[in-house]
Amino acid sequence: MYDPTRLAALVAVAEAGSITRAAERLGYTPPALSQQLAKLEREAGTALLVRHHRGARLTGAGEVLVARARRVLDELERARHELARLTGLSGGTLRLGTFQTAGIHLLPPVLSAFRRAYPHVELSVADCEPPAGIAAVAAGEIDLALTHTYEPAEEVPLPSSVRAEPVLVEELVLVTAPGHTLAGGSARLPLTELAGQPLISMAPDHPARQGVEAALARAGATPSVLVATPGYALVCALVSAGLGVGVVPEMVARTTATPVGVRALEGGQLRRTISVAHRADEVAPAADAFRALLRGAFTRARHA
CATH class of the missing domain: 3.40.190.10 (Periplasmic binding protein-like II)
Structure with missing residues (x-):
């Protein structure tokens, strides 16, 4: 039986014309959506998409499955609405x-x-x-x-x-200015390598961060600039400008609007x-x- 989530992914690619645009629509990353489509192709036992430099198009088998998938997804949508009425989700x-x-x-x-x-x-x-x-x-x-x-x-x-x-659950990672010496390499960075580094800090006015920053202090990181409000965008902007390094959730590091270097930390013990x-x-x-x-x-x- 085909997974409805993967069927919806195939329909989204068919409508968007590319995996990247379909991923944006569905809230996936392109690699994650590609994995879902690869699993669907294994379930189907045949190629469903042809990738090309402008995006992706359906194969003949993909067109057949998309036509059926739309019907299945429409029926599931009707079922959700009917159940919503039964469970009191038709208003409020x-x-x-x-x-x-x-x-x-x-x-x-x-x-x-x-x-x-x-x-x-x-x-x-x-x-x-x-x-x-x-x-x-x-x-x-x-x-x-x-x-x-x-x-x-x-x-x-x-x-x-x-x-x-x-x-x-996500790990906290190191963010640095682009080209910073600590940003190089793919190996996890020991916390002791932060000794003497100026740290863009969010404690003490961010209670949830106090334990994390106590661990960084024990490793020798030196508070440099205090960001008293819970604004990771500002932390990353100051890091990008070369005012220090920061330790932020991975989601923040990967989506910040300002360019930063990102590196995983050894041990993976700092988490959100x-x-x-x-x-x-x-x-x-x-x-x-x-x-x-x-x-x-x-x-x-x-x-x-």
Whole structure:
């Protein structure tokens, strides 16, 4: 049986005319989407696409499968709408909170999928830098919040009414100015190599980062510039200008608008966990449906 996610990927490539444009539409990276298409071709037992310098086109077998795939996906969409009516998702409001990185790079494709599945649910999105989102969920001001924690760090207990479900764990990586000596090489960099390096810091005014920056201090990194607001875009801009080095989540490093060198750190012990916070023991069909879409999106990202 063909995976509907891979069928949707093939349809997207057929409509977009290239894997790159289809990946942007679906919220994948081009390599991840290529892997999904390769798996579909193995399932089909034949080539479905021909890649060329301008993009990709369907083979004869691909055209047959796309025609059938559109029918299958249409039926699944109808089923989602019918189930939505049965489960109370034909109206109402879903209130979301998110921090900036997740709001820009993770939330849009999941919101798009939710809108396609439940078009009659009204959506609102609030800017909630951690830990404010958890407090807002506990107070009933929003239904769900994307939040994060860092390692190493002291564990902060959640309010008894709130649960946090981890959806993605990412390493923190070194960012430097382009051409910096520490950016060269593919091997993981020992933290001790940061001794004496000027560090663009986000502590002490960023509580979640304090444990991470304590580890960097023990390795000898020297605070140079303090960015007191939780703005990784500013950290990367200062790093790019040569004012120091930074240690940021990998997602931030790969998507920053300013050019930086990126290098993985030895041990992989500096991490950020992104979670979705929700109220426990509450019947909330829209929130439950959104959490299910989040789990599916991040599961695909981990296994792509």
